[in-house]
Amino acid sequence: MSATVIDGKKIAAEIRAEAKIEAAELIANGTQPCLVVVLVGEDPASKAYVGSKVKACEETGIKSLKITRPSDTSEEALISEIDRLNADGSVHGILVQLPLPKHINEDRITERIDPAKDVDGFHPVNVGKLSIGMDCLTPCTPTGIPEMIVRSGIEISGKHAVVIGRSNIVGKPMMSLLVQKGEKANCTITCCHSGTKDLAHHTKQADILIAAIGVPEFVKADMVKPGATVIDVGINRVDDASVAKGYKLVGDVDYANVEPIAGAITPVPGGVGPMTVAMLMKNTVKAARMLS
Numbered sequence: 001m002s003a004t005v006i007d008g009k010k011i012a013a014e015i016r017a018e019a020k021i022e023a024a025e026l027i028a029n030g031t032q033p034c035l036v037v038v039l040v041g042e043d044p045a046s047k048a049y050v051g052s053k054v055k056a057c058e059e060t061g062i063k064s065l066k067i068t069r070p071s072d073t074s075e076e077a078l079i080s081e082i083d084r085l086n087a088d089g090s091v092h093g094i095l096v097q098l099p100l101p102k103h104i105n106e107d108r109i110t111e112r113i114d115p116a117k118d119v120d121g122f123h124p125v126n127v128g129k130l131s132i133g134m135d136c137l138t139p140c141t142p143t144g145i146p147e148m149i150v151r152s153g154i155e156i157s158g159k160h161a162v163v164i165g166r167s168n169i170v171g172k173p174m175m176s177l178l179v180q181k182g183e184k185a186n187c188t189i190t191c192c193h194s195g196t197k198d199l200a201h202h203t204k205q206a207d208i209l210i211a212a213i214g215v216p217e218f219v220k221a222d223m224v225k226p227g228a229t230v231i232d233v234g235i236n237r238v239d240d241a242s243v244a245k246g247y248k249l250v251g252d253v254d255y256a257n258v259e260p261i262a263g264a265i266t267p268v269p270g271g272v273g274p275m276t277v278a279m280l281m282k283n284t285v286k287a288a289r290m291l292s
């Protein structure tokens with residue numbers, strides 16, 4: 001048996017096409033959705049992520065502005081920039097690319113963004129609203145995961161989902177999303193993390209196993225229940241002398257050995273990654289609709 005490979009690129013393209021139609025409707029009604037991405041410093045991965053977000057905006061009919069600041073930008077200067085964007089009625093989404101340089105307190109920056117423009121869904125107001133099931137802007141990466149499962153024809157409701165990882169960006173919001181009532185949720189949830197004892201005992205119970213650990217090929221075949229849906233959030237660079245750039249990207253799942261026993265699986269790259277940008281487009285359109 002081999003798994004259904006969940007095509008994140010294809011599903012992301014569908015979602016981006018939907019966001020494009022929604023953006024066009026807003027434009028027809030006099031609102032051009034606008035996302036501002038703020039990049040502090042020169043981190044190459046962050047630069048690449050920002051580049052792909054700006055390009056996606058162009059393709060979706062969303063106006064995008066990129067603000068770049070040097071790595072020695074002060075916290076106060078960044079806060080002033082956010083205040084200016086919060087007050088600007090033509091801006092609907094504000095995204096400050098993380099991680100920030102060490103001298104800037106990320107929590108202070110996240111809390112400064114107007115929750116109505118918080119297209120990353122990291123503001124405590126949005127985190128709280130999500131946890132009590134209120135409509136809000138939710139973090140892009142975990143929000144894309146139920147979408148890609150359901151759009152692949154796999155039922156989620158009533159399933160046991162095991163999430164490995166408890167970060168504020170992926171693991172915790174993933175739990176909050178899946179535990180809600182609804183067709184794309186309604187799961188029984190187990191969350192595993194670095195303090196979990198006998199991890200494999202828990203992961204083997206999963207109908208849906210979501211790996212957000214940040215350790216290359218951490219999830220082995222003997223940790224997976226045959227037939228499970230395996231979602232690999234990890235993006236890890238590992239050395240590879242056989243390619244010109246000297247590295248390749250691998251996920252948190254040992255794909256070669258897990259794929260033959262899984263029911264469905266996401267590849268890396270081409271799985272969860274493209275969904276994140278697609279959900280950012282959806283969130284920006286949603287913010288523009290809420291603010292217009």
Ligand code: NAD
Nearest residue numbers: 141165166167170193194212213214233234235272273276
């Ligand atoms: P993080 O480092 O903030 O969190 C990792 C989590 O894994 C922690 O909560 C920790 O408790 C858990 N963990 C670590 N070692 C463990 C172990 N031995 N056993 C059990 N749990 C363990 O990372 P993150 O921001 O949540 O990201 C996780 C991965 O997902 C990374 O590879 C990251 O690059 C990737 N990521 C991808 C996207 C995307 O768009 N595809 C978005 C965000 C993050």
